[in-house]
Amino acid sequence: MSTSIAIAVATSALRSLLEAGIRTLDSDLSTLDVTVTTLAPDEALKDEKLSLNLFLYQTTINAAWRNLDLPEVKSGERGRPPLALNLHYLVTPYGKQAGQIKALNHRILGAAMSVLHDHPVLFPGDITDIPDGGLPAQFERLRITQLPLSMDEMSKLWSALQTNFRVSAAYEVTVVLIDSTMQPKAPLPVLKRGEDDRGPQATAASATVLREARAPRSQPAARLGEELVIAGDNLRTDDAVVRFTSLIPPLTTQVVPPPVVDVPPLPGDKPDEIRMVLNDIGTDPDAWGIWAPGMYTLSHVVEKSGSPRMVSNSISFALAPxxxxxxxxxxxxxxxxxxxxxxxxxxxxxxxxxxxxxxxxxxxxxxxxxxxxxxxxxxxxxxxxxxxxxxxxxxxxxxxxxxxxxxxxxxxxxxxxxxxxxxxxxxxxxxxxxxxxxxxx
Missing domain, CATH: 2.60.40.10 (Immunoglobulins)
Known part of the structure; x- marks a missing residue:
């Protein structure tokens, strides 16, 4: 499990790889005791010794792992995806002697780029400086890729660093997976699929789609006692109701929103229409209590015995006082x-x-x-x-x-x-x- 220090572990592993590799490639650099630092560019500039600075200037989210569960999360369980990061580094040679003796700054940078080119993948054996980060056990290996920054992008980067430009190379290290501390949820085993353990049921009927609700006389809203016409596709009246849900929120325990009202539909004048009468107190003694003036959403619900409930999309409806x-x-x-x-x-x-x-x-x-x-x-x-x-x-x-x-x-x-x-x-x-x-x- 990679912890929050995984970024530091990756940086330390790169530093150790570069420090050992550049001395092997160029014997002069070994004699001059070139060190590898991980300072900010303005801090690295203060050191007069020959050095190669490895500066982490950006972290970005890895798109491939952004919402992906770890393989250890079992099927049917829900876990928090890891924090997947791409690390962007700037590799820069420093030291007052670097520009004077045999173009040492170029030799240091060339050796560093050669080392990273020959080691495009960091294996667990390469990550030993900080053993507690969990990064060596990460199943996804760290891969090193050079970033081809244009001169414009490089100049903007150095301008943001507010220091003088120096010859350098940019690299991306991907991917560092920092595990979430949230525990996954594991549901209980399924004992049966449905009431009769029949499993999922398939129906050949097309889904109902509602397009609009029309009040009488082209009114902007309907009133109790008036007829409402609903237009849509695949509308049916048998085993179906039109469900009205008020948009009044339950503010407190003392405030109970109006109940959901189910109204059986009647065939409309056209094949793609159904109609219904919003009962007033003359036909429903509870009408004034179950309805409330304001905005509603309505949907078409079909519930047939032995078949799954089918609910259409919702459309808005206004009930006028x-x-x-x-x-x-x-x-x-x-x-x-x-x-x-x-x-x-x-x-x-x-x-x-x-x-x-x-x-x-x-x-x-x-x-x-x-x-x-x-x-x-x-x-x-x-x-x-x-x-x-x-x-x-x-x-x-x-x-x-x-x-x-x-x-x-x-x-x-x-x-x-x-x-x-x-x-x-x-x-x-x-x-x-x-x-x-x-x-x-």
Missing amino acids: SIVLTPNSTTVASVAVGEELTITCTPRIRDRKNPNSGFEPIQNVIVWFGDQVVRLRFPAISNKDPLQQDKPTTIKFNVPDVDKGVYVVRLRVDNVDSIPVILQGPAQVPAFDPLQQIRVG
Whole structure:
């Protein structure tokens, strides 16, 4: 097992290899007592003795080993991949005499490059200076390769080192594997494959793909009681449900997100469509409690006895709040500035208990009075017990200081607006709903 000192072990092994090899190749260098150092270039320059400096200037991740388990990790187990590093070295001769006596700097560099060329692989016997690093036992051998740096790359490197340029050669040593200290996970043996030990089951049916969900009358969102049309590929209605999942997160233990709602689909008007009705409280007494205004994801789920469950992709869907404005009538009601108005919203807005002010909403609630935002006073949400799922949410606010005129009131819950538009007459002409308008004056 290679430890965190494996980099130091590799550097020390290279230093020993060069120190022994250059003296063997060139007898003059042995006489002049050339040493091999591992200093930074600015520190190596201070030493007046003849030397060959081995400077580690960069480490990079080895792409081949980046996410690969070690061979010792058994099949079915999960282990942390090792830290796989490529080491980049700069080999440079130093010493005041190196440029004066028989071009010694060139002779030192040539001998060093010859040694590394003749020893492209470091074997366990070459790594003996620091025995505790675990590098000799590494199954992947250390390989030495010269890096062909261009003059531009070399000049940039020396500029970054902030010292004078010297003739040098760059090498890459790969790969150093530093084992992770995290223990692998070993699952228990499998006793049976599936409920009846039948193993995996194959089906010939194509996967269902959902493309879009369409609300009626091209509305941006659907409301409870309305029909929703879903378009896609390979849609089926037998043994299938459309699963609605709210995007309200569980903030605390007191906040329970709306449950997942499964709605059985009906055949659509086209082969690539299905439809369903989002039940209101008239057909489902729990509708106001299991649904919540806001954003949902929906998916198509097929679960047939004896076959694996098949789940399609998910698409987004917006459920708009349905509101009733008080006072209201078949015509636009008249109110004065500062007068209190009440909005009842279905389905219920999710709320939680506040020890200081009763219940407060956990969803983002905004009231639009015309084009103005009305700041709500909390507790604006009714202090009714959230368990009373058959009760709508009540919101109170005061008419803002606006000019006389008719204003449309909208409720926005988690960026989904109520729908203030209705279709009137035989021609189905769009118009604002009088029940969602207020006359100020």
